[in-house]
Ligand code: KMH
């Protein structure tokens with residue numbers, strides 16, 4: 001098995017600062033978190049940005065500030081969200097790709113998202129992928145549902161997506177595929193040859209999904225975007241969530257990837273100098 005790539009999604013778009021004191025929602029806090037999660041074993045940081053009051057923003061300037069701050073504090077692979085927050089326009093979501101992060105997400109289909117609809121029509125996905133090609137950004141395919149893999153194959157047939165690719169299974173969102181080991185195994189079996197994958201379990205499913213991925217040879221995403229708690233009733237920090245996965249991986253003899261090892265596994269271009 002490859003060394004384990006641990007992605008941390010420290011902020012997201014849904015958790016608000018009044019829900020936890022540990023949400024790093026400014027560039028300065030993101031930089032501190034980047035150093036701490038790197039030390040704990042993460043190799044990728046998945047980035048959303050907020051204004052100083054905690055509200056969501058996809059402004060290029062705010063992302064530039066966050067990107068510079070993170071790269072000043074760590075050698076992590078920086079992965080921008082192009083999912084953003086419900087209600088953002090597709091253009092806003094794609095605009096940050098001009099900063100040329102090494103990676104960015106591509107959600108592979110429209111999905112219920114709690115009581116909302118997270119809209120990712122084919123025209124939206126094509127628009128984001130074209131910008132990824134223009135700025136040489138590697139996509140991570142966010143797969144919330146089984147049909148999202150069929151959508152990804154369709155985009156590949158259109159020549160917009162190259163396989164093998166890297167996929168992240170986001171399991172346990174209200175309105176999408178549940179976080180169970182049979183569902184995860186089914187998705188992994190349906191991946192095109194040579195793809196790499198990680199899993200992000202939502203809420204209390206974060207840890208069980210991580211354990212399954214460690215055992216199955218996949219990779220893991222944790223962080224406050226997906227789960228606020230370390231254990232029932234006890235709020236987590238991002239670095240604690242990363243450190244726990246790294247510790248478990250060590251216990252079962254699976255080494256944890258450095259950012260450069262993760263770059264080699266994922267076939268990333270060399271990072272631009274900050
Ligand atoms: N906040 C969700 C609506 C991504 O980052 O690419 C979308 C999301 C996915 O978080």
Ligand code: ZN
Nearest residue numbers: 012081083225
């Ligand atoms: Zn996200």
